[in-house]
Amino acid sequence: MTPRLARTHWAALVAVVLALLFAGAATVASTGGDGTGAATAVPVADSAEAGFARDMAVHHQQAVEMSFIVRDRTQDEEVRRLAYDIANTQANQRGMLLGWLDLWGLPKVVSGAEPMAWMAASAPDHGAHSGHGEHGGRDAHSGAEGADGAGGSLMPGMATKAELDRLSKASGRQAEVLYLQLMTDHHKGGVAMAQGCAGLCTVEPERNLAQGMVDAQQSELLLMADLLKKRGAAPRG
Template identity: 45%
Template sequence: MKLKPAHVTIAVLGAILLLALGVIGGRFLAGNPEPGDASADAGFARDMQRHHAQAVEMSMLVLNRTETEPVRALAYDIALTQQQQIGQMFAWLQDWGLPQTGSGTPMQWMPDHQMGADQMSMPGMATEEDLQQLRQAEGTEAERLYLDMMIDHHRGGVQMAQAALDTATTAQVRDLADKLIESQSSEIDAMNTLLQAL
């Protein structure tokens, strides 16, 4: 029996619909619906964007204040990598249909964390006074300040990433969290070595 063009179109549309329903249904049956506004996945994506943004700011500041190549190379790598990851997390929230800013306080998603009203409640965040010191420093002083601040910053980032690895439900968040723990732990070791050499 030869199918008419209209029948082919209906059959193709039906197959596409069944495939779409199967994918959506499979996600829900597997327990992986898109994260909600109050989820650990969304909280991590929002808060880690702000956390990363400060690391980028500090790295750009030291790039203008030192000629020491290993410090410059590290700062450039941190700025480039974390800016790319900011874009990645921004896109996740868009894909999930969620606003970039949540209705709760920062770090609300992280178990046992002392919540505050602003981003300063995030582990490892530098204060405005710390940043001002870095802006005013030059040469070796700027390098030492940057490395000390970034070691604390990375330790806080590792803490946040571990909490996301433990509580997030989406594979992309857990994958990034795992990579952050590995890369930032390695960079902490490298920064401690650089500090000893200064």
């Protein structure tokens, strides 16, 4: 294991442990108390807290899917280890985000809701919604398949159905390069979303988790750039 991969592996484990601790804290907060008997507010359906939880759960699901695909399409241990770390970490975080929605009594899916609307609604002066398509080097409104697979807009950095099909059919170095490029775009979009929650969310455990996502995914972006360079390739855009 290379030093950077080792650091990434430990970072993923630490992220999972912290995530579980945050989830425990959120359970107390969202059930009406802070451990001292004081009541705390529960987020509403159109809040930044709920919107981030819903959107990032979908975003994470695609990262897990892509990571499992590439593990079957290459024998390269560096890429397979990275894919495992990403799948493991993001699956755990996704479970937490969906768990919070359950604890808050809020829906996991809101019919007709535009992805990332929570950023615009919570910070209209920041231009978050109008400009989020630039993150990840791709237009968030491009592609035929939406975030929920039923049409509509893609969230920042998410791969299209055609790109996922290409990854499923690739093998060896081609699969490694495509995965690293797609995941680089995906992480850039994820970082932008998590930064939004870190600045807007008022539930401290969720805000802390979002900042942890920013830190971990920025580190993985550096690693993926190195892995692409070793394969004579570079990030897209």
